[in-house]
Amino acid sequence: xxxxxxxxxxDRVKYISHLDTMxxxxxxxxxxxxxxxxxxxxxxxxxxxxxxxxPVGTTSxxxxxxxxxxxxxxxxxxxxxxxxxxxxxxxxxxxxEIDEALPSLTSMIExxxxxxxxxxxxxxxxxxxxxxxxxxNIIIDKKTKKGIRKMDIREMIFSLEVIKKWxxxxxxxxxxxxxGQSNLNPELLVRAMAEFANIxxxxxxxxxxxxxxxxxxxxxxxxPLEL
Amino acid sequence: MDKTxxxxxxxxxxxxxxxxxxxxxxxxxxxDDINIRFAFAFPDVYExxxxxxxxxxxxHIMNERGDTYxxxxxxxxxxxxxxxxxxxxxxxxxxxxxxxxxxxIVGFTLQYEMSYSNILNMxxxxxxxxxxxxxxxxxxxxxxxxxxxxxxAEPLADxxxxxxxxxxxxxxxxxxxxxxxxxxxxVNKFDFLRYxxxxxxxxxxxxxxxxxxxxxxxxxxxxxxxFVPPKIQKRIIKDLDNAYYPTDMIVPFMDIVHDxxxxxxxxxxxRGCRFCQAGMLYRPVRERSKDRLEDLAKKIxxxxxxxxxxxxxxxxxxxxxxxxxxxxxxENFEEDRISLALPSLRIDSFSKEFVEEVYKVRRTGxxxxxxxxxxxxxxxxxxxxxxxxxxxxxxxxxxxGWTNIKLYFMIGLPTETFQDLLGISTLARKVVDSFxxxxxxNINKNPTVTISTSSFVPKPFTPFQWVGQDSIAQFEEKQxxxxxxxxxxxxxxxxxxxxxxxxxxxxxxxxxxxxxxLIRAWELGCKFDGWAEQFKFDMWQQAFKDCNIDTYxxxxxxxxxxxxxxxxxxxxxxxxxYLWREYERALAGExxxxxxxxxxxxxxxxxxxxxx
Numbered sequence: 001x002x003x004x005x006x007x008x009x010x011d012r013v014k015y016i017s018h019l020d021t022m023x024x025x026x027x028x029x030x031x032x033x034x035x036x037x038x039x040x041x042x043x044x045x046x047x048x049x050x051x052x053x054x055p056v057g058t059t060s061x062x063x064x065x066x067x068x069x070x071x072x073x074x075x076x077x078x079x080x081x082x083x084x085x086x087x088x089x090x091x092x093x094x095x096x097e098i099d100e101a102l103p104s105l106t107s108m109i110e111x112x113x114x115x116x117x118x119x120x121x122x123x124x125x126x127x128x129x130x131x132x133x134x135x136x137n138i139i140i141d142k143k144t145k146k147g148i149r150k151m152d153i154r155e156m157i158f159s160l161e162v163i164k165k166w167x168x169x170x171x172x173x174x175x176x177x178x179x180g181q182s183n184l185n186p187e188l189l190v191r192a193m194a195e196f197a198n199i200x201x202x203x204x205x206x207x208x209x210x211x212x213x214x215x216x217x218x219x220x221x222x223x224p225l226e227l
Numbered sequence: 228m229d230k231t232x233x234x235x236x237x238x239x240x241x242x243x244x245x246x247x248x249x250x251x252x253x254x255x256x257x258x259d260d261i262n263i264r265f266a267f268a269f270p271d272v273y274e275x276x277x278x279x280x281x282x283x284x285x286x287h288i289m290n291e292r293g294d295t296y297x298x299x300x301x302x303x304x305x306x307x308x309x310x311x312x313x314x315x316x317x318x319x320x321x322x323x324x325x326x327x328x329x330x331x332i333v334g335f336t337l338q339y340e341m342s343y344s345n346i347l348n349m350x351x352x353x354x355x356x357x358x359x360x361x362x363x364x365x366x367x368x369x370x371x372x373x374x375x376x377x378x379x380a381e382p383l384a385d386x387x388x389x390x391x392x393x394x395x396x397x398x399x400x401x402x403x404x405x406x407x408x409x410x411x412x413x414v415n416k417f418d419f420l421r422y423x424x425x426x427x428x429x430x431x432x433x434x435x436x437x438x439x440x441x442x443x444x445x446x447x448x449x450x451x452x453x454f455v456p457p458k459i460q461k462r463i464i465k466d467l468d469n470a471y472y473p474t475d476m477i478v479p480f481m482d483i484v485h486d487x488x489x490x491x492x493x494x495x496x497x498r499g500c501r502f503c504q505a506g507m508l509y510r511p512v513r514e515r516s517k518d519r520l521e522d523l524a525k526k527i528x529x530x531x532x533x534x535x536x537x538x539x540x541x542x543x544x545x546x547x548x549x550x551x552x553x554x555x556x557x558e559n560f561e562e563d564r565i566s567l568a569l570p571s572l573r574i575d576s577f578s579k580e581f582v583e584e585v586y587k588v589r590r591t592g593x594x595x596x597x598x599x600x601x602x603x604x605x606x607x608x609x610x611x612x613x614x615x616x617x618x619x620x621x622x623x624x625x626x627x628g629w630t631n632i633k634l635y636f637m638i639g640l641p642t643e644t645f646q647d648l649l650g651i652s653t654l655a656r657k658v659v660d661s662f663x664x665x666x667x668x669n670i671n672k673n674p675t676v677t678i679s680t681s682s683f684v685p686k687p688f689t690p691f692q693w694v695g696q697d698s699i700a701q702f703e704e705k706q707x708x709x710x711x712x713x714x715x716x717x718x719x720x721x722x723x724x725x726x727x728x729x730x731x732x733x734x735x736x737x738x739x740x741x742x743x744x745l746i747r748a749w750e751l752g753c754k755f756d757g758w759a760e761q762f763k764f765d766m767w768q769q770a771f772k773d774c775n776i777d778t779y780x781x782x783x784x785x786x787x788x789x790x791x792x793x794x795x796x797x798x799x800x801x802x803x804x805y806l807w808r809e810y811e812r813a814l815a816g817e818x819x820x821x822x823x824x825x826x827x828x829x830x831x832x833x834x835x836x837x838x839x
Binding site: 029044 | 243533
């Protein structure tokens with residue numbers, strides 16, 4: 001049986017790496033005695049697939065995992081049992097069964113939505129975002145294993161809007177490309193904005209939160225839980 | 228603590244999880260309900276400290292108490308230290324993120340000598356003066372120490388208010404009870420230490436004076452006050468089976484050094500290897516019953532979710548009911564894919580059936596420790612394994628499909644010659660040949676045989692405590708010799724830095740005069756000495772020079788039989804006469820049998836009674 005679970009990572013544990021998160025959840029499943037299917041081989045591992053790594057330091061209420069269990073069980077029972085034994089700061093928000101024939105979550109997800117808290121880069125941020133998006137190309141330096149590589153991220157930004165304003169900081173919401181072949185880390189977006197505004201990035205620590213991931217299916221955008 | 232500031236610097240450092248806390252099973256308490264705040268300090272990084280069994284036991288045993296909240300603190304890595312110093316963040320405990328100055332007691336565990344510079348650095352980062360005499364007013368926490376190095380903690384005598392000698396499980400309650408009482412009554416530090424010194428196993432170094440002769444050896448170790456014992460006897464848990472053992476251990480997020488559940492099956496060792504300090508310090512042997520272990524194992528796995536359980540002890544194969552225990556555990560765990568890890572397996576106990584049972588679920592690397600290259604030298608150190616034992620074990624491993632094997636040796640052992648080193652290369656060759664003889668037909672890979680050598684460090688409370696260590700130049704010559712003779716196909720050779728072993732030898736058998744060297748080395752930037760990329764040997768040399776300390780005197784000199792050793796006022800249970808006898812037998816190449824075959828007269832049963 002295949003179950004999809006949505007989970008959150010809060011401030012208390014946001015510095016754990018993707019591997020740490022996987023380990024923490026594997027162990028939570030073991031403590032909760034969830035009958036997870038295992039792979040074969042010399043080093044068998046539990047069959048839980050995690051969609052797109054959350055950047056370290058980012059909180060989230062929109063993480064997903066794709067779980068294979070040995071025998072049928074009520075997804076909400078899985079949620080309750082696992083939540084009672086997860087470290088504080090990680091929580092399953094919802095779980096439901098999906099069709100085993102569907103492809104992997106990672107291959108279906110195309111976009112992720114983030115909320116980002118930054119200081120004002122200019123006085124009029126709405127106008128700034130407009131101008132920022134009006135650029136034909138947004139070229140950034142991306143650090144890769146092979147060194148620094150130029151990348152145009154304009155086509156990877158689908159929306160950008162201010163949703164909250166305080167005295168010195170704002171919060172904006174953005175939908176970014178998040179797919180197997182190409183994935184835009186919101187930190188790179190903020191770096192590009194800082195550069196566009198001619199401001200030193202390092203002094204303006206942004207806070208990132210991932211809200212949701214989206215799949216394009218039957219001509220509309222849905223969340224994995226709506227599969 | 229300014230949590231926003233901390234959050235900002237954690238975004239900048241490597242592995243911020245080291246400083247995050249909030250792991251599963253971390254203990255949370257309301258500090259308003261607490262009388263004693265205890266910080267368990269491990270002077271190395273999180274992933275090393277969290278792998279340590281003593282921390283797990285003491286953390287939970289203290290937190291069982293309603294009046295005490297034990298939190299954890301580790302040495303921040305250099306990048307974190309830099310950020311902390313830049314922003315003025317003081318060293319804090321992981322649970323509450325409160326700085327150490329807010330604590331009543333900071334307890335350091337002394338696991339290895341090369342962590343001493345980190346202790347000073349941690350005190351400095353906490354804003355706590357180094358020397359006990361500068362901490363008289365109650366603004367500062369009590370600084371205490373425990374762990375194997377306290378059997379000779381003289382180089383740290385100036386910095387610590389007291390040491391707990393021996394096993395902490397019982398003493399810690401007596402100490403905390405006393406502290407709690409004294410805190411309520413407002414007793415001053417001197418009086419508290421006076422009372423503490425009456426608890427068996429508590430050593431208050433400031434209550435003793437050490438006098439030296441002109442030749443730098445010790446003239447006498449004297450009690451400064453009549454109320455302290457002339458000798459501080461180590462404490463042990465008599466009934467290990469009924470002793471506290473935690474089952475709700477903290478489960479770290481990050482990949483720590485030993486990332487698995489640990490079950491201590493017994494304490495002590497009867498083998499009597501003459502180089503081994505742990506084998507002498509942890510006497511007598513005390514086992515946990517099979518039933519108790521199986522019950523603990525189940526509870527630990529249930530409460531942690533680990534998929535690997537390590538059966539820990541000094542010599543796992545010596546557990547009296549090991550085969551039954553393993554069979555039962557495997558029966559319980561196999562279905563849940565939980566594997567067993569058995570570190571410290573002896574070469575002479577490696578049977579095919581046994582190994583097949585243990586490695587059913589997951590397969591890990593195999594390390595054997597012949598320790599020396601010839602039978603003659605293995606007899607000198609009383610290792611008691613033969614070449615046939617090794618050949619048989621290695622053949623078994625290859626038959627079962629292993630291709631990577633590691634052999635561990637020490638160089639610089641007493642009486643060692645180049646013949647003994649050649650013996651290492653002969654063994655390496657035989658192991659490679661054995662692979663081609665015994666490998667199953669379906670394995671077409673070539674083997675990797677790793678030969679690893681460490682440099683022998685003479686330790687207190689061992690028969691070799693009088694031995695002079697090889698010089699760095701001698702070690703290097705031996706390593707070069709081995710490099711040459713281990714140029715064998717499919718054999719890899721790696722070795723430890725002899726400069727580190729040299730420092731270890733100095734501090735392991737050092738006295739109080741080395742305290743100033745530690746301070747000087749810290750001033751010169753020494754820390755994380757056990758980490759190759761941080762080790763600054765030139766600064767250590769500078770520190771010895773600045774303090775006018777002759778390193779030869781401490782590391783390389785042969786000590787006399789009647790010499791007063793810096794740790795002579797500590798009683799570890801084994802007598803000095805026994806150790807000397809063993810030293811003489813070693814030099815004569817005589818074996819001493821395992822003490823399960825009859826008492827060898829070490830003295831431990833005279834102290835603690837019973838059969839061992």
